[in-house]
Amino acid sequence: MEKLKVAVLLCATALSAGCASSLNSFQEQEYAAMEAANVIVKEKDPTTGAVLGILPGGGSFYSRHPGLGIVNLLFWPLSILWDPVSGHDGAKVINYNVTKHKLKKD
Numbered sequence: 001m002e003k004l005k006v007a008v009l010l011c012a013t014a015l016s017a018g019c020a021s022s023l024n025s026f027q028e029q030e031y032a033a034m035e036a037a038n039v040i041v042k043e044k045d046p047t048t049g050a051v052l053g054i055l056p057g058g059g060s061f062y063s064r065h066p067g068l069g070i071v072n073l074l075f076w077p078l079s080i081l082w083d084p085v086s087g088h089d090g091a092k093v094i095n096y097n098v099t100k101h102k103l104k105k106d
Contacts (some may be wrong), residue, residue, distance in 0.1 A: 023096055031096050034103075041098045046065035049087030054080055059087020063094060 021029060034040040042065065053059025056076035057069035061085055067088065072079035 023092055025049060027096060030100075034096075034099050038100060039099065039103065040095055041102055042095055044091035044094045046088045046091040046095075049089075049091035050084040052085075053084030053087035057083065058066045059083040059085075060090070062087050075084020 019044045031040070049059050049062045052062045057071075057073035057079070060066070060069035060072050063086065065086070072086075
């Protein structure tokens with residue numbers, strides 16, 4: 001019974017590890033508008049985040065989620081299923097926030 005609890009906890013941790021923050025639909029529209037207006041600040045490259053997600057924890061570390069990076073490192077190669085998406089989305093969130101801050105300051 002104890003092994004089952006540990007297995008369930010590990011599965012829950014693995015599934016939640018891929019849940020890094022991403023943009024909601026309104027923010028996605030804003031992001032697209034900022035890209036179209038050529039005002040987006042590219043602090044992190046989403047494609048690089050996705051590519052690094054193939055490495056153990058790379059996408060999460062790249063998108064400034066070291067806790068998720070460690071979990072993804074422990075669950076590699078299974079984390080290849082979600083870490084590229086986490087790296088891509090995390091980079092977009094960073095760019096979105098930096099751009100919003102820059103536009104608010106100007």
